[in-house]
Amino acid sequence: MSETLPTVLDIEASGFGRGSYPIEVGIARADGSCCAFLIQPLDEWTHWDPKAELLHGITRDRLVQEGYPVRQVAQWLNDEMSELGKAYSDSWGYDNTWLSLLFHHAGMLPRFRLEALRILLSEEQQALWSDTKEAMIAEQGIHRHRAGEDARLLQLTYQHTRRLTEQR
Template sequence: MTLPTLLDIEASGFGRGSYPIEVGLARPDGSTCAFLVQPLAEWTHWDPKAELLHGISRGRLEREGYPVRQVARWLNDELAEIGVAYSDSWGYDNTWLSLLFHHAGMLPAFRLEALRRLLSEAQLACWSATKEAIIRERGIHRHRAGEDALLLQLTYQRTLTQA
């Protein structure tokens, strides 16, 4: 069975002015990767509550983040052949992804779809309990893009066998 590619984005906050700060993928083979995004000068919105969740400071992004164009290029390199990635927060993630590509001056070579489109009613019914069990078993650190993408992929895989 080929697993879907899951994409997760951590952000500076929610709503107007928020922007992507970390993009992570869980690939079909179960490997993960994530990149911090260096904020542009005009990206000034910062929600301290969001920082409490993901634990990434703006200073760290400025020091360790990759330029927007480099992150967009990496995403296209990773996803062009597959053509699609899935997100459990499509509304937010698609907005942040669009912002990233807009500021990179590039178009995505893939589309982002809602993970829900892949799930059966039976999978949806056991999704939350399965996800919580995996978090406990693996000691997953939530709200980091690579770990969250992997968590979604593992939950998808396990709910297939439970459904």
């Protein structure tokens, strides 16, 4: 029997709080594959936190050069997610705000909803989460704070905590 994995969405941003905006969005699909897109900042998106850049390692210049237009990223997300209807995030408050900002500036409505990943977790999974996540980072050689890899990390951590609790 093959297990169905939740589709996980992660967003990297220019910083936290007022004025911040999405700079990269990534998803880990139910089949375990993942992908991510850099987002070209709009002219009015000027907030830039050097501390956030230290975490994700993405420069604003790189976004300008390599990023995809806001509307194209929003369309890609709708194309990927509309059939599923939902994705999960571990930082729902931030990610949902940035997702709303992305779609607002794209002049589009999302055809899916974002939900908190924690609603899928049992108490036992929550208790194992942190240690399991660290083990996955080490075992898989995951580069943190990039949207696609972080989404996959969350998905793997979900999968492993679920297996651990089922074995008890």
